[in-house]
Amino acid sequence: MWLSLWQGLTSVRLALLSLLLVGLGSILGTLLPQRQALEFYQERFGTVGAALIGRLGLDDVYRSPIFLSFIALLLLNLIACSLKRLPEVWRQVQSQPGLEAYKTLPPRLQLTWNRPEQSPQQFLMGALPRLLGRPKVVEDNGTTWYLIRRGRWGRLGPYIIHLSIIIVIIGAIIGNLGGFQGQINLMPGEATDVLRLTDPPGDKKLDFSIRLDNFQVSYYPNGTPQEFRSDLTFLQGGQPVKTAILRVNDPVTFGHLTFYQSTYQAMPQGPVVLEATLGEKTFMVEASLRQRLPLPDDQGMIMVWKVESNIMGLGPAVQLAYRPTGGGHPLLFWVLADTSRGQPPQPGPLTFRIKELALTYSSGLLVKYDPGVGWVYLGFLLMLPGFWLALFVPRQRWAIAVVPQGKGKYRLTIAGVGDRHKIVLQRRLEKLQAAFEE
């Protein structure tokens, strides 16, 4: 019973099954919209369907116990298989097979050596290292054997790959259990020592603080962002200990935390000054961000809803929300600061123009602690030689028997096996043959 369980756990059949299960789970996660509200699923799949989805965790497949158990199965399978096979494989790699093992190799080619000017021994010792590898020479009952073993380390390849996958998965587990991720938003000049955690939500106090000295955005001529850059200072006990420039794709590490440039938000610096026109009349209003402002003459209310530093390549703009008197839905529209190029249409009776708009930015940093990422990268590194050995180092054994026939004649029998790579074996044989005939 235990034996068959062990056998099952180490089998390739289980490997295929766990690959299939992880695959199917992954497919489901891409087809079914993930992490939506309960109502979303109820609307589409009915109450029962939504309840089932919730119960099985299909609204968050990749964190669901079922999916994680598939991965656990895969991990277990890999570990079990390695434990079972590795000692034996290691012995195989280390072993020096005796002549008897080579005598049973299937013959591939037979030749008669008929060149009095050179003995086959001389020729083989000269040519073999180049063609097949350095041979071991064994005398046996008058026959001379040239034994060659190639690619013995290739046998280890799959096991190194398996080990590296185990290490990657373990690294991911360590990162998920022991790590955290959060967000920091800073205005230029502002400093903080509090990290807003995203998953699970909460605040975390740091033992140092971080200050944003400057933030810059640059744009291509067509308006797409070219670069975001935050100049940071890390402070300990009020003293600056490190300054760093943070860019997208170029994270900064301090202590065990890593900082990434993640978002930014344009903000008006001081109030936005607007000129409103109604028929013949014009008047000025000063509005701060997200602050309701009643217009004179009972003309309703406006609010600066959003500012952008560059909207579609047209430069800075303000999004206004206008609510007419007597309520109703607020109307949202953009007003460009650059008045030379015309304006998008504005609903409502008033026309707005921007008189003064000074922008500043807040910078959004993603902050991460992941104790597992080193293990993941170690796994990645280990995987490369593993692949090389497993896929591109074919294992072969060759035996060339030289039997003297008298009068300077010899019979040569070339025997060999190779795993998997039939064509590789074939090519070697062709080369050998060509060398002999030359």
Add this chain to the structure above:
Amino acid sequence: MSAKLLGWVLLLYFSGSLLYLVAAVFQQRPLNLPARWAVLGGWGLHTLSLIWRWVESHQLNIGHAPLANFYESLVFFSWAVICVAYLSFWRQMRDYLGSFVAILACLILAYASFGGHASDIMPLMPALKSNWLIIHVITCFLAYAAFALGFGAALLYFFVSRPATVKKQRERQAQLLVTAQDLDDLIYRAIMIGFFLLTLGILTGAVWAESAWGRYWSWDPKETWSLITWLVYAGLLHARFARGWQGKRIALLAVVGFAAVLFTYFGVSFLLPGLHAYLT
């Protein structure tokens, strides 16, 4: 303009494919040589046009490798198909297989040129400015190309080994100048190369994502589908290495695997948002 060169490339690939086909159908083996010259000549021009586009982007002051949008990726994919096929399988690139590879590259390139994709050189957004990304895209597309080759060999395998008497099958294989055995070996070797490159692609993608977004893996649909593709081919290799599958079943898995490749490349971009749109 680099795009102008591509017209010639298309023409050369197409004529190469035709020549290979004539060589195969009418048993005119010497025609394989001009066919090869046509395809390789096309590939030379193709390489030139990639370099040219790179230079052009530098002249526009937004210099980046021409791998930044869908159009550019298709052009590179087509280039990679020829590159992988001839680099790994120089001897096998003749007759039907040569014709298949050339016409595949031709079709991809035609789709890039006439499929209505935006072909302007656009500046890169900050997250895409990474050397890891370049290696990532190159390895992924070389992998896709190797898988396409495995797919082509699998199709040919089904064609060669379709039911017939043993005698008839032997005649057929003699006529096609390729045995089922050779094709089986070719499928498997193409997939080994592809699998290695795909693994490299996934790893470099993870390293890039870690430096750009702070997460080496975030289960987004593209990532997930590349993992699914990887799992299919891992399954294929285990079935072959450890359980000794051969022939039809491996060829079938090669087809399934290539379907996963296509879904990773096109389906995720076009169907999944569509599916979401349909669901909402």
